Amino acid sequence: MPPPPPAPASDDLHRMLSTFRLCALIALSLFAAPLAAQKPDVDPVKILEEWTAEYLKGEIDLSRREQMRGRAFQPKHYVTVRRGMCTEEQARRMTFEAELRLICAEVAKRNDAAAANALLRLAAVGLEQKPIDAAFVPSVARAIGEEFAAKLSSTDALQTVVAVAGGEGGKSPARQAAALRVLGTANAGPMRKLIEQMLAHALPEVRMAAADALRFGAQPDSVPALRVRLAAEPEECVACQVVDALTATVVKAGAKIDKGELSEALDAAIGAYDKHSWRFQLAALDFFAAARSARTVPVLIATLARYHGKSAPPQGDKFSTLVPSTAHRVLQNLTKCVFAEDRPDQWEAWWKENETTLQVEASSEPLALERVLPPKGVTVTNSFFGIPVAGKRVAFVVDVSGSMHFKLVRRGQTGEDNQYPSKWSLAHAELKRAIERLGADCTFNVIFFSHNAEAWKPKPVPANAANKKAFFAHLDKVNPNGGTNPWAGLVLALQPKAMDPNVKLGAEIDELFVLSDGLPSVGEVVDPKHILQSVATVNATSRVRINTIYVGGDEQEEARQMGGRSPWDMDGPEFMRRLAEQNRGQFLHR
Numbered sequence: 001m002p003p004p005p006p007a008p009a010s011d012d013l014h015r016m017l018s019t020f021r022l023c024a025l026i027a028l029s030l031f032a033a034p035l036a037a038q039k040p041d042v043d044p045v046k047i048l049e050e051w052t053a054e055y056l057k058g059e060i061d062l063s064r065r066e067q068m069r070g071r072a073f074q075p076k077h078y079v080t081v082r083r084g085m086c087t088e089e090q091a092r093r094m095t096f097e098a099e100l101r102l103i104c105a106e107v108a109k110r111n112d113a114a115a116a117n118a119l120l121r122l123a124a125v126g127l128e129q130k131p132i133d134a135a136f137v138p139s140v141a142r143a144i145g146e147e148f149a150a151k152l153s154s155t156d157a158l159q160t161v162v163a164v165a166g167g168e169g170g171k172s173p174a175r176q177a178a179a180l181r182v183l184g185t186a187n188a189g190p191m192r193k194l195i196e197q198m199l200a201h202a203l204p205e206v207r208m209a210a211a212d213a214l215r216f217g218a219q220p221d222s223v224p225a226l227r228v229r230l231a232a233e234p235e236e237c238v239a240c241q242v243v244d245a246l247t248a249t250v251v252k253a254g255a256k257i258d259k260g261e262l263s264e265a266l267d268a269a270i271g272a273y274d275k276h277s278w279r280f281q282l283a284a285l286d287f288f289a290a291a292r293s294a295r296t297v298p299v300l301i302a303t304l305a306r307y308h309g310k311s312a313p314p315q316g317d318k319f320s321t322l323v324p325s326t327a328h329r330v331l332q333n334l335t336k337c338v339f340a341e342d343r344p345d346q347w348e349a350w351w352k353e354n355e356t357t358l359q360v361e362a363s364s365e366p367l368a369l370e371r372v373l374p375p376k377g378v379t380v381t382n383s384f385f386g387i388p389v390a391g392k393r394v395a396f397v398v399d400v401s402g403s404m405h406f407k408l409v410r411r412g413q414t415g416e417d418n419q420y421p422s423k424w425s426l427a428h429a430e431l432k433r434a435i436e437r438l439g440a441d442c443t444f445n446v447i448f449f450s451h452n453a454e455a456w457k458p459k460p461v462p463a464n465a466a467n468k469k470a471f472f473a474h475l476d477k478v479n480p481n482g483g484t485n486p487w488a489g490l491v492l493a494l495q496p497k498a499m500d501p502n503v504k505l506g507a508e509i510d511e512l513f514v515l516s517d518g519l520p521s522v523g524e525v526v527d528p529k530h531i532l533q534s535v536a537t538v539n540a541t542s543r544v545r546i547n548t549i550y551v552g553g554d555e556q557e558e559a560r561q562m563g564g565r566s567p568w569d570m571d572g573p574e575f576m577r578r579l580a581e582q583n584r585g586q587f588l589h590r
Helices: 010-037 044-056 088-092 096-110 113-122 138-149 155-165 173-185 189-200 204-217 220-232 236-256 259-272 278-291 294-308 322-335 344-354 423-436 465-475 486-494 528-538 555-561 572-581
Strands: 393-399 443-449 453-455 511-516 545-550 587-589
Touching: 044 096, 044 113, 096 113, 096 138, 113 138, 113 155, 113 173, 138 173, 138 528, 155 173, 155 189, 173 189, 173 204, 189 204, 189 220, 204 220, 204 236, 220 236, 220 259, 236 259, 236 278, 259 278, 259 294, 278 294, 278 322, 294 322, 294 344, 322 344, 393 423, 393 486, 423 443, 423 465, 423 511, 443 465, 443 486, 453 486, 486 511, 486 528, 511 572, 528 572, 545 572, 572 587
Parallel strands: 393 443, 393 511, 511 545, 545 587
Antiparallel strands: 443 453
């Protein structure tokens, strides 16, 4: 029997053990690597429901990055980090809006009934629960929910959306409204009949959503249903949305609309014209401009006579001088005549001579908001930076941030302006001039914004001599300083009761002028897209005309002083242009 092998030396033993441990570690790492690379088994629907629940509690601020709110970054604030959908490093570079989009994209990929219900719940936030703080921009959350719900394509998902849109299962009216808008956004043609049926729903918010859905689709075959609804609709906010849907349909598919159906729709709009306030009348005037029919001319002339006839102009919240100024532009556009707004007698005499012969030219161009030059000898009584002040209940939102002290540089010129060495000196002069010329039958208020916003008065006051004098004394004491927070100024001016298109604004104004020299830099809401979407949502039926003036300077030097390139995808002039365009106003880049 051979002797046993000699015991290994101590050094050899250590080498053998080390080799064994190394092999074991390599094997373990090879086995564990796939597990480490795999994400935890997460259900995106549950993650979206968790995100939505936290958002409704006010624990997620959709409007800004957490770091920009002044809090240190904490991974626990991101649902996607807690549930393993993304890493902490990814979250550090991600806004809460980006997080929501990431979640919704994964939910849409699931593409089933549960996904549809979760996205519809998001698309209804702020409408079925208690009002959400405006700074949490619920309109942005709703839009994201609608966007991804419209991407669903499976039979189960689509059947769920259709069932909710039809009111099956006792779902909330807000979710039903969201489902209707999704069907319209997705341009689901086969669902048109269902949407049209919902125009007769008992709840106005559902009828509004159905009208919105038909506006998105702009199908010529929907004109009869919209006409019937318009003729019977008692609620002004719904009537506005219905006539907006008619206008959109005419603009997108006018040649395809049956002439008889269009004529009957015009009859319905003309019949409803005096049943509602100035808000509906402005919507109807857009429809008249798009439809381009001589049959609307008597209504337009009667509007001028109501405000500029022999009797005193109408007073009260139901009326606004925006109506005759808009009617005048439509008249000029349709007839190519240039009689003055305040001479209805000339329009009436002209109409008597041309009633049977007027041929309104077809046009694919929308009615321009730019001012038509008045006839020789007629002057504009009041304007702000050349934009006519057409309203009688006017507010001004004026930027008094520190950059307003910068040099004023006219567009197309180099060097500073000799008459107005700073942007503030020009703004001061124009604001004083505009208020000085306001008629005694007007009311006005001025909101100044920098880091925060402050109104000169709690509510608009009559434009009498005493109030003007008091304001001018206040204006002379204003000293621009601080950052740029237009959100605060807009909220203070409009006073939205909720970020909901179904709710009228708290401020009783009909026209707003906004002056600024740059993009938002501070405030509860800084992202320009969020500001634009929120204002457009709450102003959808209130229809305050928002005019904007961008006062320029040496913008390259200002960008350097403000710390470099803006993080947003638009510049200051573009932000102000969109704000005016989306709210039926005029934009001026000075």
